[in-house]
Amino acid sequence: MTVGGQGLPRLQELAYLETIAKAVATGLPFEGIRLALVDHIWSFRQASPGDPLDPAEYRAWRGDEKKYVRNVTDALKELMRLGFVENAILPSSGKSAYAHKDASYRITTAGQDWVSLLRSDRRLAYDDLLPRLVRAHPAFTSFLTVVGAIDNQRSSIVIPLLRWTELPPNKRSQQAYRSAIGEFVASALASVDLGWHSDASEISMAVNDYLDRVLARAQSRDKDPFPAPRAFTQTCEEALVRLAFNKAGCGIDYVSLEIARRWSRWLGIACFTYHAPGPYALRFWSTAQMQLADRDVTVNRRAGGQWRDRALVELHDYCQQARAAGTTYVPVWEARAAVCWKLRIVDDEFDRAVTDIIAGRRGHDLPWRVHLDQVSVGSVPTSAVPFILTTAAAGTRTYNVITVVPKPAK
Structure with a gap:
């Protein structure tokens, strides 16, 4: 260990x-x-x-x-x-x-x-x-610095990801993906500040070296490490995440990065998503400002009343935009990601805001209300989290889609 x-x-x-x-x-x-x-x-x-x-x-x-x-x-x-x-x-x-x-x-x-x-x-x-935890694990401190929770010199880091289906239908192969990944990510990095920098050659080398090491270990055990495209693209993602954090100043292994992002979300100091609006990417962001001084750590989270009120406003705007585009209900996980990414808050703040307005504890002066449904719209990514609501009348139910509707006239 x-x-x-x-x-x-x-x-x-x-x-x-x-x-x-x-x-x-x-x-x-x-x-x-x-x-x-x-x-x-x-x-x-x-x-x-x-x-x-x-x-x-x-x-x-x-x-x-x-x-x-x-x-x-x-x-x-x-x-x-x-x-x-x-x-x-x-x-x-x-x-x-x-x-x-x-x-x-x-x-x-x-x-x-x-x-x-x-x-x-x-x-x-x-x-x-x-x-x-911060004092015991320098790697955790390094992770928090890169996502912007410590020192606050940045607010996020974004890793562009290439979907298998973005390759031309007649060129969907592991070799074609290997050849395309470097230019694809480098082009995204050149278009906007994503919190790290690298060129196509370095990206290609990092991904291919990582893939080759995984492949060699698997072949020594007479196994295929990439039985399906998803396993292959997931391994490429690991390589990209590791490279991005290394370039940003956090040189830890991928498993440690996964653990750090779980810890930080649980502690309410950072969050991540694959589902925010925009090009497909893995986005990390800080949800708190932390100051380290000797043995003391002070934390100022973007959480509580005003942030939940703002989350409801952003949810309303997001649903209205979807309605203007012809969609009444939107997936909860999609709306949550959009709101949390924009406000730089943790997922739980969105869920608590929605729970509060449904329970009548928030949004009394708003002319609209939230409506949830258990049906699903389209395919649900494995990384998506539904909305779970517990009420005295209905017990615990899982909801997949959300919208906003005008309150009935009194």
Whole structure:
């Protein structure tokens, strides 16, 4: 596991720290901690849109002593690194978990204080966690600097992406894509400031070298790493993201970049999307201004009342533009991306603004209201997140499209 310097620990979700810190604080052994994480992950999946879950799968998770051992181990390592749990020996893999199932771990005074804060004010607890993560991981600090959360010399970084379907129908091949990617991205970089600079030759070399390394590793195991165009273009995207951040001053590996963007969105300090209006691209932006001073970190987020009011105004304008173009309902994920990218706010602020106006807590003076529907319009990208609303009358429902309509005359 890479833990410092140019990488981040392979801790995909910061919420794992919360779950496991609480389990350690209550004195649970390793197997009990694993079961607590299983319950957390299962509960999250139950609340997510999709087909109903099979209870037999949940029972299988709990019965498999190897399930999520790596996640538990990585989270415990991070809690130890942060000074929340005393150092101790951990399983090296799922195969050795059986030898540690009864092992217990000791929460430190700092860890107990953090758990107490989680129980009294969860938001404040994560604000307390943020400076600890920044101090512990220079790579995270570097990522936040590039997206503009720290130092604030920029507000975003954009990586242009070439769709497979943008190649001529008779020239859609891996070799044609390799040949086109350099000029395509370089042309986009030359047309507007996207937060980094590179020429076609350097871009082509970076992408092709990355592809060749992936291909060589796969062929040594007698496997095809690109069984479908999506796998190929995704690997090219990894190369481009890595190059872009390296050119902007953040030289970390792609997996660490994925982890950093998950952490920063969870903490409300940066966000990203593939779906903002304009040419197809992966866009990162800061949603807060942070100042580092010795051991203190101050954070000023673009969040709360005025930003949610502004989000509703931008949503109205976006829906009106769509209506003028002949479209009544727009995908929620598309509207969310457009609003959040324009205002440089995190996704949750958009969702809270919509929830507030539907619940009657916001927008009383507006002459229009929001209307949601569960139908889908067109294909939904795998990276798109629907809108989930819970009401006393209807329970929890998933909505895919949104529009604005005039309020009835009184």
